[in-house]
Amino acid sequence: MANFLHTAKSGSNWGINKLATYNIKIQFQDATTFFGVNPLPAPAVADEVLIRHHADDMQDNSNYKLLRYMDLAIHPAAEQESAVDNFAVHLLAMLGYLPRT
DSSP: OOOOOOOOOOGGGOOHHHHHHTTOOOOOOOHHHHHTOSSOOOOSSOHHHHHOOSGGGOSSHHHHHHHHHHHHHHSOOTTOTHHHHHHHHHHHHHTTOOOOO
């Protein structure tokens, strides 16, 4: 069996063949099965984030930023991989995952 060196890749560069290489399978599970909790806890984000679809529709500036960062992460400009990082940082901060200083 040949050894192959696999380098780190952005999530957007993964395809079906790469998933098969690492024996990663995707299968549907309902939320209760996936999380193993019934009933599920209430969402940790504001209702408007779950109801409205566009950043410009947000009333709260923090929610606007979250959806705007998400839009940039989904459709990053060329060579702007940091958009995903920016979204993750903002989302984790909104959910209360802040580093201790």
